[in-house]
Amino acid sequence: MTRHIHNSNEGWQIGGKHLTSRLFIGSALYPSPAIMQEAIKASGAEVVTVSLRRQGVNKEAGEGFWKIIKELGVEVLPNTAGCHSAKEAITVAQMAREVFGTNWIKLEIIGNQYNLQPDPYETVEAAKVLAKEGFEVFPYTTDDLVVAEKLVDAGCTILMPWGSPIGSGKGLMNPYNLKAIREAFPDIPLIVDAGIGKPSHAVMAMELGFDAVLLNSAVALAQDPAGMAKAFSLAVEAGQIGYEAGAMSEREFASPSTPTVGTPFWHQHQ
Amino acid sequence: MQVSVNGEMKTLPQECSVKEMLQLLNFHNEWLGVAVNMEFVPKDAFEKTILKEGDKVDVLAPVSGG
Numbered sequence: 001m002t003r004h005i006h007n008s009n010e011g012w013q014i015g016g017k018h019l020t021s022r023l024f025i026g027s028a029l030y031p032s033p034a035i036m037q038e039a040i041k042a043s044g045a046e047v048v049t050v051s052l053r054r055q056g057v058n059k060e061a062g063e064g065f066w067k068i069i070k071e072l073g074v075e076v077l078p079n080t081a082g083c084h085s086a087k088e089a090i091t092v093a094q095m096a097r098e099v100f101g102t103n104w105i106k107l108e109i110i111g112n113q114y115n116l117q118p119d120p121y122e123t124v125e126a127a128k129v130l131a132k133e134g135f136e137v138f139p140y141t142t143d144d145l146v147v148a149e150k151l152v153d154a155g156c157t158i159l160m161p162w163g164s165p166i167g168s169g170k171g172l173m174n175p176y177n178l179k180a181i182r183e184a185f186p187d188i189p190l191i192v193d194a195g196i197g198k199p200s201h202a203v204m205a206m207e208l209g210f211d212a213v214l215l216n217s218a219v220a221l222a223q224d225p226a227g228m229a230k231a232f233s234l235a236v237e238a239g240q241i242g243y244e245a246g247a248m249s250e251r252e253f254a255s256p257s258t259p260t261v262g263t264p265f266w267h268q269h270q
Numbered sequence: 271m272q273v274s275v276n277g278e279m280k281t282l283p284q285e286c287s288v289k290e291m292l293q294l295l296n297f298h299n300e301w302l303g304v305a306v307n308m309e310f311v312p313k314d315a316f317e318k319t320i321l322k323e324g325d326k327v328d329v330l331a332p333v334s335g336g
Contacts, residue, residue, distance in 0.1 A: 026335060026336035027334040027335060027336075028334040028335055028336045029334070029336070036334070049336055050332055050334065050335045051332070051333050051334065051335025051336075052303055052330035052331065052332060053333040054277070054328060054331075055276070055297060055299060055302065055329050055330065055331035056297075056329075057276050062299055062331050062332075063299050063300065063301065063331075063332075065332055065333055065334060066331075066332035069332070078335070079335045079336070081335055087308060088308065091305050091308050091310050092303075092330075094310035095303030095304070095305060095310055096303065098303055098310075098313060099301050099302065099303045099330070099331075099332060100301075100332070166336070216336035
């Protein structure tokens with residue numbers, strides 16, 4: 001197995017930027033803007049996802065939200081949520097680049113309304129165009145290894161496979177597939193995006209050797225979003241340090257941890 | 271002429287540019303993204319982009335996202 005080294009003490013690089021935190025957090029679904037701010041601060045996240053919607057139709061769309069995010073001094077990762085075709089996503093990405101002043105784009109093209117599964121064909125198509133146009137494409141994809149390969153061929157230098165469907169909070173449905181993607185792409189930054197519900201899920205993603213975790217609902221819908229944000233911050237760090245420290249190998253049988261030599265009250269049977 | 275802006279039909283003068291349309295319809299936000307018929311229109315092209323009858327315009331602004 002190729003070992004993927006993260007160098008947690010020195011931070012890490014993604015999309016041409018240097019980060020310390022390995023938690024990416026969403027800005028949606030919080031009970032209020034004040035709670036959102038508090039939760040983002042508590043998470044220690046340096047990257048926050050944002051989106052674009054029709055002004056006037058969406059009441060939230062406007063300067064208010066964007067000013068709050070700017071005040072936090074974080075990197076923003078705009079998404080193309082709501083797009084169903086490569087063409088739509090490319091146009092939204094171009095708009096986002098100008099509005100948010102970043103070439104980062106979370107490429108999200110939904111193929112199925114029931115499980116919000118990304119459309120692999122449209123995502124690969126859009127990724128080709130956006131990579132050529134100089135975007136740092138963060139493609140939201142499933143845990144399918146072949147699709148991951150096609151995305152890398154299309155010019156993606158980052159991959160964001162799902163843990164489970166968006167907003168489900170079910171955690172990592174298929175750790176085997178995620179591990180296969182990690183092993184196939186030892187040098188590509190990998191982020192588990194979607195499906196994380198609890199801090200233990202984030203620990204698991206990091207223990208698989210993923211570079212970061214992106215989540216939103218898990219914090220925004222918690223009873224105490226700021227408390228949960230802090231818990232995720234610790235979880236991601238614990239998983240990362242644990243991964244670097246190298247876990248023991250699993251064994252089929254029990255093996256005592258306390259030394260057996262000198263066990264008291266043991267007498268050889270005559 | 272009739273132009274669809276964010277899904278609503280609006281009456282605009284002939285030869286109306288994107289820049290004029292934004293002013294007439296009170297889009298004053300500094301951070302706006304515009305597309306006409308699903309093609310991105312960069313800010314520096316607002317003045318020279320002239321709308322036509324039946325165009326579909328999207329004016330997008332920042333919102334929260336996951």
